[in-house]
Amino acid sequence: MVRVKFLLILFCFAQYLEAAEETVLGFWFASDSIIEIKHCGDFICGEIVHIIVEEGVDPKTILDENNTDDDLKSRALVGLNILSGFKKDLDSKNELKGGKIYDPRIGKNFKAKLKLLDHGNIKVEGCILFICDGEEWQPLLVSINSDGTQNATLKNDPKESE
Numbered sequence: 001m002v003r004v005k006f007l008l009i010l011f012c013f014a015q016y017l018e019a020a021e022e023t024v025l026g027f028w029f030a031s032d033s034i035i036e037i038k039h040c041g042d043f044i045c046g047e048i049v050h051i052i053v054e055e056g057v058d059p060k061t062i063l064d065e066n067n068t069d070d071d072l073k074s075r076a077l078v079g080l081n082i083l084s085g086f087k088k089d090l091d092s093k094n095e096l097k098g099g100k101i102y103d104p105r106i107g108k109n110f111k112a113k114l115k116l117l118d119h120g121n122i123k124v125e126g127c128i129l130f131i132c133d134g135e136e137w138q139p140l141l142v143s144i145n146s147d148g149t150q151n152a153t154l155k156n157d158p159k160e161s162e
Contacts, residue, residue: 024096024114024122027152028137031105033077034152035137039088044096046083048104050152066107077104083112090116101126120156 024044028035034050051059060078067073086099094116101112103126110126117123117136125134139155 022090022094022116024090024116027140027142028122029140029152029154030124030137031135034140035082037083040081042088043099044083044086044088045081046101048077048080048082051077064104064107066104068107080104083114084109086112086114 024037025039026037027049028037028046032052033048034052035046036049037044037046039045051062053059053062060076062077063073064075064077064080065073067075080102082102082104084100084102086096090096096114099112099114100109101124102109110128112127113125113132115123115125121136121138123134123136125132127133140152141155142150142152144150
């Protein structure tokens with residue numbers, strides 16, 4: 001009887017861990033940047049927390065110079081929210097729709113969709129009319145060192161599966 005209870009508890013815990021992985025919240029490696037997706041009131045937001053730059057360049061000095069609004073061209077990209085209007089919960093297709101994404105490479109906002117893929121990545125798509133383009137973001141494990149610096153590693157490292 002004790003063994004059955006233990007197995008039942010173990011099974012429930014495994015189900016909990018599996019369900020916990022079905023979220024877009026957390027740190028993600030996007031094209032040349034790290035994005036933190038988190039709750040912002042009733043919605044989620046996606047903040048640029050780091051930009052991959054050449055050695056010797058401070059990522060906090062990279063500005064939003066491609067923005068179509070001249071008043072915003074002098075703001076730093078690090079700390080910028082690029083996701084807006086997305087409700088917190090994934091739908092039955094593991095998607096979030098109805099939001100927008102800001103693309104600092106072009107300096108514009110686009111209607112967007114986020115889809116949590118079976119292998120743990122997020123497919124991020126931005127659309128103009130019926131033309132959509134996107135990329136996959138990879139989940140990161142971020143740890144904080146004793147000196148306050150952070151380390152990030154890919155959660156689903158493709159090298160580990162080889």
